[in-house]
Amino acid sequence: MKWDHSLSIGIKEIDEQHQELVSIISKVEELFKQSLDGEGDLKEIRGVIESLSAFASSHFEKEEQLMSKIGYPGLDKHMEEHKTFVKYVDDMTIEKITQSEETALIQLFAFLSNWVISHIKKEDFEYKAFINQ
Numbered sequence: 001m002k003w004d005h006s007l008s009i010g011i012k013e014i015d016e017q018h019q020e021l022v023s024i025i026s027k028v029e030e031l032f033k034q035s036l037d038g039e040g041d042l043k044e045i046r047g048v049i050e051s052l053s054a055f056a057s058s059h060f061e062k063e064e065q066l067m068s069k070i071g072y073p074g075l076d077k078h079m080e081e082h083k084t085f086v087k088y089v090d091d092m093t094i095e096k097i098t099q100s101e102e103t104a105l106i107q108l109f110a111f112l113s114n115w116v117i118s119h120i121k122k123e124d125f126e127y128k129a130f131i132n133q
């Protein structure tokens, strides 16, 4: 999974945060591959999920502050979307992963990659359009 300009919001700080999110999600994909090869490392998996959760929460907070500052009318709906993501990641407990590492990681990767791409292109692009109007 890679960031490209089709995902650009046009605000440097936000684009850099999205790039970082994409790069953490790519780590999940790597972990999945390692796990398929029987080289899964639970400590590393836990570390990546923790950094994803922390980074996403701080990105969402900054985006919400920006939307609030510009009086963006879709703020509440957008915040709900962010909550869905945080909840999904927080529900991905180490117990679930221990039960079936490969299944948990591929499901996690599928959810994260789909969610982030579609969220940026739809919800984040809506505030981009609002700023540019």
Ligand SMILES: [Fe+2]
Residues within 6 Å of the ligand: 018, 059, 063, 120, 124
């Ligand atoms: Fe975003």
Ligand SMILES: [Fe+2]
Residues within 6 Å of the ligand: 063, 078, 082, 119, 123, 124
């Ligand atoms: Fe967002």
